[in-house]
Amino acid sequence: MDLENLMRTKKIVTTPPPVTVFGVLATLLILLPFIGLIQRTPWNSFLSVLLEDSVRSAITLSLIVATVSACICLVLGLPLGWILARSHSRWIRFLRAVVLLPMVLPPVAGGTALLFALGRRGFIGQKLDEWFGITLPFTTAGAIVAATFVSLPFFILAIEASISDLDPDFEESAMSLGSSPTRTFFSITVPMIRTGLVTGLTLSWARALGEFGATITFAGDNPGRTRTLPLELFVALESDPRRAMVLGMIMVTISLGVLITLRGRWVGQK
Numbered sequence: 001m002d003l004e005n006l007m008r009t010k011k012i013v014t015t016p017p018p019v020t021v022f023g024v025l026a027t028l029l030i031l032l033p034f035i036g037l038i039q040r041t042p043w044n045s046f047l048s049v050l051l052e053d054s055v056r057s058a059i060t061l062s063l064i065v066a067t068v069s070a071c072i073c074l075v076l077g078l079p080l081g082w083i084l085a086r087s088h089s090r091w092i093r094f095l096r097a098v099v100l101l102p103m104v105l106p107p108v109a110g111g112t113a114l115l116f117a118l119g120r121r122g123f124i125g126q127k128l129d130e131w132f133g134i135t136l137p138f139t140t141a142g143a144i145v146a147a148t149f150v151s152l153p154f155f156i157l158a159i160e161a162s163i164s165d166l167d168p169d170f171e172e173s174a175m176s177l178g179s180s181p182t183r184t185f186f187s188i189t190v191p192m193i194r195t196g197l198v199t200g201l202t203l204s205w206a207r208a209l210g211e212f213g214a215t216i217t218f219a220g221d222n223p224g225r226t227r228t229l230p231l232e233l234f235v236a237l238e239s240d241p242r243r244a245m246v247l248g249m250i251m252v253t254i255s256l257g258v259l260i261t262l263r264g265r266w267v268g269q270k
Contacts, residue, residue, distance in 0.1 A: 061227065146218045171189060230251070
């Protein structure tokens with residue numbers, strides 16, 4: 001076997017028995033709840049529940065909120081991800097910690113913070129209401145803001161990782177040839193991180209689709225306006241558990257589709 005073929009050959013590493021045991025336990029911990037959901041789901045009523053007006057309204061609203069939120073993440077997160085990846089400021093660690101805070105903050109706490117900031121009596125929301133007549137809480141726009149608040153860090157992380165892996169020599173060469181920083185960003189940087197863009201958009205879209213805590217705290221539960229699919233599931237869980245199982249399977253199906261679409265890109269696989 002020549003050197004080239006040898007380098008292409010994957011090394012076979014024997015997995016230690018303890019690693020195998022705990023790996024299987026971890027897999028079961030994640031898998032068993034979904035098996036239980038699949039087993040208990042009343043499949044004979046799946047289609048009828050899916051076609052209910054309230055469910056179709058919740059699904060439609062969820063898709064709208066998630067899509068608009070992903071677009072906002074693209075506009076706001078792309079430049080911020082570049083700053084986190086390229087800036088050498090001593091404050092960058094603090095900025096990164098603040099940006100990632102919604103990932104570790106309980107969603108209800110995030111919704112409460114949004115309410116105090118953007119609510120009618122909030123220091124920003126009060127001015128929006130007085131000056132422009134804009135009210136965000138308990139509206140569809142409020143649901144979009146809440147979804148964006150919790151999903152933006154996922155997009156920024158993907159963008160920062162992609163730009164960090166990009167050799168800055170490409171950008172420096174373009175600017176040395178007379179390209180402006182803005183043109184270099186859009187003609188060189190953005191096309192070269194398209195995989196990170198797709199990953200970030202998909203992850204942020206999926207996170208926004210499944211958002212519950214911040215939405216119900218900041219936007220409330222108003223059918224047709226703020227009741228997204230997770231909120232519809234929560235309401236059904238209190239009144240009709242069998243219907244809640246069907247809604248849970250719908251969300252599992254959507255989430256699984258997102259993961260299949262990603263195809264392991266967040267860990268660098270092809």
